[in-house]
Amino acid sequence: MKTTISAFRADLGGIGGHLRPSAKVCSAVSDYVRSELHSLLKDTDISFTGDDMTIVATHTQGCNDRAVHEGLMEALRCGARQAAEEGLYGAGQDLYREAFSGAVRGLGPGIAELCFEERPNEAFLVLTADKTRPGAFNLPFYLAFADPMVCAGLLLSRKLHQGFRFVIMDVAYAAHDRVVSLEAPQDLYDMAALLRSPERFAIEAIFSRTTGDQSVAVSTARLHNVAGFVTGRDDPVAIVRVQDHFPSTGEVLAPFAIGPFVPGFLRGSHAGALLPVRRNTGVSFFDGPPIVSGAAFCVKQARLTDAVDVFDHPFWDHAAQQIAEKTVSIRHQGFFGNAMLTLDELSQSDIINIIRELDRPARIPL
Ligand code: 13P
Numbered sequence: 292m293k294t295t296i297s298a299f300r301a302d303l304g305g306i307g308g309h310l311r312p313s314a315k316v317c318s319a320v321s322d323y324v325r326s327e328l329h330s331l332l333k334d335t336d337i338s339f340t341g342d343d344m345t346i347v348a349t350h351t352q353g354c355n356d357r358a359v360h361e362g363l364m365e366a367l368r369c370g371a372r373q374a375a376e377e378g379l380y381g382a383g384q385d386l387y388r389e390a391f392s393g394a395v396r397g398l399g400p401g402i403a404e405l406c407f408e409e410r411p412n413e414a415f416l417v418l419t420a421d422k423t424r425p426g427a428f429n430l431p432f433y434l435a436f437a438d439p440m441v442c443a444g445l446l447l448s449r450k451l452h453q454g455f456r457f458v459i460m461d462v463a464y465a466a467h468d469r470v471v472s473l474e475a476p477q478d479l480y481d482m483a484a485l486l487r488s489p490e491r492f493a494i495e496a497i498f499s500r501t502t503g504d505q506s507v508a509v510s511t512a513r514l515h516n517v518a519g520f521v522t523g524r525d526d527p528v529a530i531v532r533v534q535d536h537f538p539s540t541g542e543v544l545a546p547f548a549i550g551p552f553v554p555g556f557l558r559g560s561h562a563g564a565l566l567p568v569r570r571n572t573g574v575s576f577f578d579g580p581p582i583v584s585g586a587a588f589c590v591k592q593a594r595l596t597d598a599v600d601v602f603d604h605p606f607w608d609h610a611a612q613q614i615a616e617k618t619v620s621i622r623h624q625g626f627f628g629n630a631m632l633t634l635d636e637l638s639q640s641d642i643i644n645i646i647r648e649l650d651r652p653a654r655i656p657l
């Protein structure tokens with residue numbers, strides 16, 4: 292019997308702006324999961340990152356299972372209704388269609404899913420990021436799966452030596468899912484040419500070239516492409532199976548010490564350094580900074596162990612100081628240059644109209 296991990300992430304509303312959900316919203320989600328979904332799901336873990344709630348559910352129904360998706364969607368709706376009752380900001384921000392109409396994908400929540408035969412020791416991570424985009428994981432995952440400077444296993448273990456296959460999505464393309472499959476190491480430069488642009492391209496999945504098994508699934512839907520207008524900002528969730536034929540937990544976590552500049556931050560319009568934080572941390576500075584939190588689990592017969600809070604360690608306090616300094620440094624230049632995103636990326640904001648209105652006919656001299 293295969294085990295499935297489903298991770299659903301959505302912004303259900305925040306206290307005082309886009310900061311964090313309320314305790315009652317978290318309870319509304321977990322109460323529904325506990326009372327209504329206990330027979331369908333084997334186990335769940337519920338947490339928040341910034342203003343986004345994430346439900347991690349284990350079950351044996353497979354990926355894209357209608358009952359599981361409907362159930363988790365309804366749990367998120369319970370949270371959104373509670374947020375509306377409390378008057379939270381942006382209540383139900385990411386759940387923009389009331390009626391359930393078939394597939395849950397495209398209805399708002401970020402969804403990452405993996406279905407697999409459990410290994411005897413099945414270890415995995417769930418990483419969630421707020422105030423950024425799915426492409427925020429591009430650099431950490433590239434380094435963890437394709438660069439021996441970080442992934443020592445590529446040199447030290449035959450199980451990893453053949454490298455990995457990356458599936459990369461063009462997240463700006465609205466008509467359909469436009470993806471390309473590239474192999475590391477031989478396609479490394481082509482991969483880098485795409486992954487350098489996190490606002491345009493995002494890693495969707497990574498597979499072992501030795502076994503063909505999937506390690507990584509990232510939620511890559513961009514809501515404004517689905518909805519045709521900006522609602523949420525598509526803050527991503529990723530599931531990463533680790534160890535054995537995959538990189539170790541440490542190899543996946545290490546690149547987060549870099550704190551790469553990612554798009555997002557205030558009004559989804561700025562660059563900030565991705566800050567690793569403890570689980571259930573809100574945001575604060577300049578509606579940010581962009582943050583990532585992570586939980587490590589083992590799963591056996593679809594039952595989860597306790598979650599280990601992977602960035603809750605003195606090392607990450609040290610890294611966070613340096614990463615916060617990068618963010619403070621770029622904030623000094625305010626709206627200018629690389630501190631704010633390009634006009635292309637701001638195409639859904641009013642700045643485009645403001646600039647258009649300046650395009651008056653040239654003054655004719657008397
Ligand atoms: P969220 O996408 O996390 O709701 O952030 C919205 C925003 O623009 C904050 O300034």
Ligand code: MG
Binds near residue numbers: 305308342381384
């Ligand atoms: Mg929000």
Ligand code: MG
Binds near residue numbers: 302342421526
């Ligand atoms: Mg958010």
